[in-house]
Structure formats: C-alpha cells, structure tokens
Amino acid sequence: MGNSLEMLDTLTWEFEQQTTSRKAYEVLSIMVSVQAVAMWGKMAPSHSITAIMITDDQQTIVTGSQEGQIILWDLSSELKISSKEILFGHTASVTCLAKAREFEKQPYVVSATENGEMCVWNVTSGQCIENARLPYRHTAIYYYHCSFRMTGEGWLLCCGEYQDVLIIDAKSLDVLHTLSSSESSDWINCMCIVHSARIQEDSLVAVSITGVLKVWDLSASLNSIQERQSVCEKESKSLDCINCQAVRFCTYTERLLLVVSPTCWQVYDYCDFSLLCTEFCKSGQCFAGGEVLAAYRLIIWTEDGHSYIYQLLNSGLSKSLYPADGKVLKETVYPHLLCFTGMKENKSFPFVMGFMNERKEPFYKILFSGEDSGRITLWHVPDVPVSTFDGSPKEIPITATWTLQDNFDKHHSMSEGIIDHLCASKDGIKSAVVSSSVYIPSLDKLVCGCENGKIFVTLGLKTARARLLENISLLKDNLPYKVLNGHSSKVTCLLYPHDKSVRFDPSWLLSGGQDSIVICWDIFTGDILHQFSLQSGPVMELLRSPENYRLKDHSIVFCVCSDHSVAILHLQKGVCLLHARKHLFPVKKIKFDPIENLLIVFCEDCSVYIWEIET
Template sequence: MKIFLPAVALWGKKAPSHSITTIMITDDQHTIVTGSQEGQLCLWNLSSELKISAKELLFGHTASITCLAKAREFEKQPYVVSASENGEMCVWNVTSGQCIESTTLPYRHTAICYYHCAFRMTGDGWLLCCGEYQDIIIIDAKTLVVLHTFTSSQSPDWISCMCIVHSMRIQEDSLLVVSVTGDLKVWNLSSSINSIQERKDIYEKESKSLDSPNCRTIRFCTYTERLLLVVFSKCWQVYDFCDFSLLLTEVSKSREFFAGGEVLAAHRIIIWTEDGHSYIYQLLNSGLSKSLYPADGRVLKGTMYPHLLCSTSVKENKSYPFVMGYLNERKEPFYKVLFSGEMSGRITLWHIPDVPVSKFDGSPKEIPITTTYILQDNFDKYHTISPSIIDGFCAFEDGDGSPAVTSSMFIPSFDKLICGCEDGRIFITLALNAAKAGLLEDNAFFRKDSLPYKVLRGHNKSVTSLLYPHSHSSKLDQSWMVSGDQESCVIWWDIFTEEVLHKFFLRAGAVTSLLMSPEIFTLKDHHIVCCVCNDHSVILLHLEEKTCLLKAQKHLSPVTTIKWHPVENFLIVGCADDSIYIWEIETGK
C-alpha cells in the first residue's frame, strides 16, 4: 500500500515574494486569485464584508503568469486556468488547491475567455486564447488539447484583447477582438461549433479598422445591447454595436495612459489607468439625436459626451505595474467591486456605489479605499512560525540575527540541507531534524540550537546558486559541491572536509544558476559545470582541470535555455528575445 504525504513548506517571518501580474475574483465571489512574476498563484479568502486573508500558495508554473480565467461553469466545478510566459497551462480547483490538468504548448497567451453553450455543445467547453501568435486558438477546457483556430481572412495579426458577447436580442453568441494594429474583428461562436467538429476553416464575419493601436480592453454593454466600449492607451471610445459607428472619443491627459474599463450600467462606465486611478462617467446625449437608444432598433446617428461622476483614491507608495479588474454584481449584499494588484503583492478593493453621484457643486466625488492587504499581513498576524530554519545555530555562532537565506539545496542521500546566505556563509545541517525543529520548536529534542551543522566560508557576497554534481551523474564524487555568488565567484567544495578545492573568478555578472552537463556529454571523460550569469553570459568550467573552457558573452538578452549537442560538442543557448546562439565548446567560437 502506498501512502502519500503532503509536502510542507516553511517560511520565516518574511513572506515569500509574490509580484502580482494578473488578478481575478471567482464567480462565487469568495476567492481572489492572483498570478505572480515568480510563477506561483495565491488564493485569497474574500469575506462578505470585503475583508481579505491569504489562504494558499499554489506551485506549478516555472515562469511568470500572464493570464487567469475561469475554466468551467463555476457553480458546478470551481476551476480556474492559468497560463505562463513559457507556454505552461494549468487548471486548478480553487476549493482544494489541486492542479487538475496541465500541459505545455508553444504559445504565449495574454488573455483567455471561457465559453460553453450547454444546449449546443458537448463536453466542458472551450478556452478561447489570444496572445503572441496570430488570431484565436481554441483549447478544450478539460483536456487542454488544441481543437482549432479562428483565422482572419483580412490582415491576420496578434490579438490585443477580446470579449464574448451574449445577445438575447439576436439569440447569438459572438467573439469580438481587437488586433495589435487596431482592427476590430467578429467571429460567430454559435454557428462555429459544427465547423470546429468538422475541422473546417472559420473566418471572421466582420472586420473594421478602429484607426488606433494599443487596445487594452473591449466590453459589450449587456444592459442596452447597443454600446461597445473600447479602451486604448491614449483614448477610450464608444461605438454602436449595430454598425460599429463611432459615438464618442475621450482622449487622455498628456501623461496618463489608460489600462482598462468596464460597463457599470446602461449609461455608466468606469475607466482605469496604468497608475491605478479610475474614473466613473455618465454617458449623456449630446442633443444631436432624440434618443440614445431608439426603440425601433435604428442606427444611433447622434453622439454622446461623458460626465465625470467620481474617481477612486489611491494609496501612496504604489508599486508598478498595476493590474486591475471589476466585479460587476456581487451576490448579497450586492457589492460592486473594483480591485487591483501591484508588483509589491498588494491587493486593493474599492466598493463602488450603485448610484455614484457628483458633489453638490457638480465636482466629482472621491471613492475611498475599502480594503488593502498584502501577503506579509498574514505573516505579521500569526506569530507561530519560526523566524528561519537556520536561526538557532546561526545565532549560536556569532550572536547576531540570522542572515537571509538566498539559495538552498537538499541532498536526499545524506539528509543534508544546504543553505547559502546573503553574508556569503553556507550552512549545512540535517534536513529532517531542521524541518522538525521548524515545526516543533518547543520540543526539547528538536531545538534549533542543538542541531549539528557545518559552516563553509569562502564567499564574500551573497550566495546565489548551489549545485550537487553527484545528483546529475553517479560517476562524480559524492563529496563535491559547487556554489556561485553575487560577485561572480564560483567555488568547488569538498563538503565532508569543508575544504575549498578551487575558486573560479568569472569576471562576469552575478551567477544566477549552475547546471551540470548531461551524462551523455563528456569532454576528455570529464563533466562540465555551466554557469549562467545575470549579464547574459554563459561560462563553462572544467572542475578537475580547474580551467574555464568557454566564456560566451555576446547574448543581447537574458539566457532562458541551455541545451547540449553531445556529438558535435556544441552548446546551444536560447535567450529571452527568441534568439539562439550555437557555441563550439572546444574552440570557443
């Protein structure tokens, strides 16, 4: 019988970094989900009084999160989907925190919309995805398999933003998108279901140039089924959905850039900016037409103008960029909520009044912040967690507080936990006992100050990376360890004797990662250590010969991928700008 034990992560008093890149509130309005630059997701509880508390960190991505969306009909299955910069996609159960499905595709998604039509479709629906590729990709919401694509017959291009239109008036579902060059395109979703099953090409039914780039948001007014809000970086516009005629253009102030917007009610919209400000407008008739919404369905020929009702206050010391969203109708007590996430990890909520009004003198009111919260608030609230796993023996050694752990590594075969610190020291202790000490700090058998440990001294700056070569090849000595620091120094250690076998001074940037050449690749029957540095350089070291084999420094952007060609002795380097460099190891060319 197999027994599966849950993994336990221990942090000190300082919360882990969670730089928010995308944010959403689930349909049941009990959970906020945030994706981060570090790759993890965070689930936050949201109370009926709009109070926030962190619930779980979800680990499954290895790159920055680019978008979040619901992945099912939420009342039946509380699932959300996340996508990252390197093409990873995961479906999560936000109630249990489990990853239900995952895949890696050769696409970088920037937006996802869930679509399901119960009386026309079988299965769990589609994920309509757009990003850094042409047009729209349709993915099965259950299996994450690519089903088909929506293709442009005119000016195919990347898509900036999209929205799904459910129109009761014409009993038809449509997908509206705006490309990076400002072309508005419409696909018919309802009639596409059979075509997708039959693998037929599906082209847009309408296309119109909006003559403005950098579209940030497109939203359909469900209250009137006539108006379409389109937000660009430097202006926002309102169109008539019937014929896409322009009704209103509002240009931003000189240094203000719009980031998104939503429709609040039939005549009311909210627009927010990149620096976290938002403005609520009432759309009024200019007097050039008799009615904003003709009962006979005729085209709106008149124009409108916006009247500013109120704006939201923002917290000082903001961290950019902001990502914002809006929850249109909350279940009882029927709150309307504007929310934002910051690079610092802070979440802010504003309760938007049902009928926002101006002051008596006609000037706009300011809506105060309702709630603001950061992950560190959870750590400050509960004091049961030990400050650091190395706190006991570090304080015993020098009497000072323990330095921050900047890199760590676990060696299962010897039960060794190795922690590199910001002051250059490397601590080695027993991993299982250290974990017990963190969980049972009041137990006399597992006190931190009684843990056996070693200290390796050799680095003058923060230890940024660690490597245990034997875990990559059983032929290599079990006593070897390699460490790199912020000052571009790499040290080859014997961890049993605590001896420095050799120091390599790379004269490059801080060492961000240390990699071992694969077992099928050897040079003169010896394995090679690959050092990736933050100045975009890659350096190969021969440990036994204590030499530098290759110093590759021509990369123009950060290194993201390293591959080895065992036959030709090539090192293949992939960079963040999608460039690829092939280096000949023996000649350095």
C-alpha cells in the same frame, strides 16, 4: 499547496528515498498530506503580482506572480481579505488567469505562464487538476461553453504572442482549432465574448495589435470548429488605435462597444462600428483597461492605478436629422466624469487591475488591483455614483487592502526559521536571510545560502523535526552543522550535481553568488576545491551538462549570469572552458546538440546563438 511544487526561498524535503527513523517520518507526514513541507520565517515569500482575478462567487481572489506561484485569498462578505493557500506548480512568470468551468458546478481556474505552461486549479481544494506545456505565450483567456449546443467541458479561447485566436479544450488543455483571419492576420491584444440575450447568439470580438477589430461568429461556427474546418472572421474594421488594452460589450444596451487604448478610450455602435465618443487621457497617464458598469456608465483605469467612472450623456442629436449629403446623422454621446477612486501613497508598479460585477448577494461592484509589491486593493463601487455638492467628481475611498506579509505579521506566535538557531551562534549573524537552498536526500543534508554570503549545511530531517516540535535544546546541542565562508555577498543559487547524475563526484557542492563567483565545495569537509571568478555579474542559475554530453570528461556544469552570458565550467580541471558573452538579451533557455557538441542559447528577444564548445 499544489500537487506539483517548485519552491523558491523555501526549504523542501522529499521523503521517498529517506532511511531515517520511522518516528521522524511519521511526525512530518502528520503535518502535511503531500511529500513536501515548506517553512518560512517571519518574512513572507516574494509575490510580485502579474495577474489577478475574483471568482464568480466573490469568495476567492486569485493572484499570479512574477515568481510563478499562485495565491488563493479568502474574500469575506464584508470585503475583508486573508491569504489562504500558496500553489506551487509553475516555473515561470504568470501572464494571465481565467475561470475554467462554470464556477457553480466546478470551482476551477486556469493559469498560463511566459514559457507556455498551463494549469487548471481547483480553488476549493488547491489541487492542480490538469497541466500542459504548449509553445504559446497567452496574454488573455476566456472560458466559453454553450450547454445546449456543445458537449464536453467547454473551450478556452486564448490570445497572445501568436496569430489570431487559439481554441483549447478546457478539460484536456489540448489545442482544438484556431479562429483565423482572412486578412490582416496578427497578434490579438484583447478580446471579449459577446452574448446577445435577444437573439441567443454568441460572438467573439477581438482587436489586433495594429488596431484591427475582428468579429468571429461562435454560434454558427461550432460544427466547423469540431470538424476542423477553416473558421474566419465575419466582420473586420480598422480602428484608429494601436496597442489596444481592452474591448468590452455593453450587455445592458446590446448596442455599445468600449475600446480602450493607452492614449484614449472610445465607444462604438456595435451594429455598424461607427464611432460615438472619444475621451483622451491626461498628460503623463496611460489607460490600461475598462469595464461597463451599467447602461451608459463606464469605469476606466490607468497604468498607475487610478480609475474614473463616466456617465455617457446623449448629445441631443436626433437620427431623424439629415445633413446636406443625405446621410443619416448618427446619434452621439459625450462623457461626464462622476467619480474616481482613491489611492495609497506608497503604491508600487506595475499595476494589474480588474472589475467584478457578478455577485448574487449583496450585489457588490468591486474594482480590484494587484501591485508588484504583492499588495491587493479593493474598492466598493456604488451602484449609483454621485458627485459632490458643487458638482465636481467624488472620490471613492479604498475599501480594503492587504498583503501576504500582513498575514505573517498577524500571527505573533510564529516560530523561528529553520536555521535561525545557527545564525544566532558565534559562527553566524542574527540578520542572516536565506536566499537559496537545496536539500540532498541521499545525505540528508540541508544547504542554505544566505544574503550575507554564508552557507549553512545541517541535517535536514532532524532539524525539521526539532523545529516542528520546537525542541530547541535538540537544535542547539545535538545537531551538527558547518558554515561555509567564501562568497562576499548574497548566495544566489546552489547545485548538488551528484543527486541526478552519478558521473559527478558525491562530495561536490556548487554555489553561485551575487559577487560573480562560482565555488566548488567539498560538502563533507567544507573546503573550497575550485573557485571560478567570472567577472560577469551575479550568477543566476547553475545547470548540469546533459547525460549525452560528448566531452571526454563529464564533470561539466553551465552557469547563466545576469549580464546575459553563459559559462561552461570543468569541475575536474577547475577551468572555464567557454564564457559566451555576446548575447544582447537575457538568456531564456539553453539546449545542447550532442552530435555536433554545440551549445544553443535562446534569448528573450527570440534570438538564437550557436556556440561550438570544443573550439
């Protein structure tokens, strides 16, 4: 578990403010070394994979998810997979993962999210070493360190939805400098570090979203970067490809450069960037990435999870031949398909894929993928792919596949969930699944909203203690609870506003549902105080008004709905003050101007709406 937690679909307890018995505290503190404990039932938490990597030692798989959590998976020498730890620290979808140090010395990886969060994790201990929030959305990160020319821990070279390439300090996560463009400055889609063992020089090769290839000389720019001088590309060339997905340098030949776009993949001569080969994708497919397997051998994969291994064959053209115009005729190559990977029939989209070729022993070449369903799949790519007897491409079967749910199913002795004893009673339904939860430290109340619309309120610490000790008699006989009935479908969010602001009544509990209803409950009696029918779609989030809010009555909350609308609710009066419905895209952030009493809504398409609340 990470040291910064945000738990979705889990039950969380904070112990600092508790006045319960010392015995109960000791029982729970023995179980965990941090100030929270998470419990699940028989269903694993959702983990829609958006980023995946394998560490350099090939002993750990790291996956980032749409939900924000990161999972560490053990990878055995026999390529068997098992989940190890879930790291909670991000509040938004993970966009990319990368190593953050020389792995043999420090086993660190870095993660980045859609809202600019960055975390450096120790994959051995699961601890968050460093974190930062930057105004950048990264889509790719590469670690760079030149031991005999650089001091410190190295750099993180980042690209994404901003101009050119950012240089971030790998230790502090501070922005150090920018690799800028002298012309055609644009977002960078993909990049790779080119290290030439022959001349001991490093370069960064990148391709912009409009298909312009740029090369920055890293070795020659170290001093300029450290002194914050302008660093521009040394070479630039416009390629005939848009929205490039990957660019890779062939370290075996130090001559070939692979460029993958959705419609085709191409091979260029790195010396002068002349085109040597082009291969177009099949109808209905889109290429998504690729890697260099060996000299003149490539692996290319598609958006739907297929992959193909090609051998580049010499065309037979000689550089000694001169055409009529007197120019040297470049040597070209053409691809020969050797083999392809097998697929599962029940795959889920989208796919994220990668390739690892760095293990010392037993020298595995591994192709790996992560799916929206949370499934990881591995293929062991043979060192020398061979065709079938008739010369047709050979299929490489799946080596291993695993999900988080497989780990849950593997342990049959799993205890019940923390409110399963309530769902089995006359007031509940056996199939109730917790869809949202909140713990109220000051009252020691655990509130669980379920997919069937019911809300259970019980004592948090006593219930947790009884469940951890499997004291079923205490659960069934001695723990009071309430069932709140008001929603007709899934409870999507809960809020107890008094725990962070004394201006709210301590009896108020708010719930939002898939039925587009917000209910204000009396948490002590279980009565409905107010019901707001928004008629806008599922309620996604409930937020308190800020402390410096200037309305005469401060009992104001805001709710964000799935139809991109924002509602302002007055709890004391039981009325909806404003329902802002004109947003064309999902709401990403809400800010307030306390001086002018303005509501500022920021949407996913970067549009901003300003609402005058009082009018």
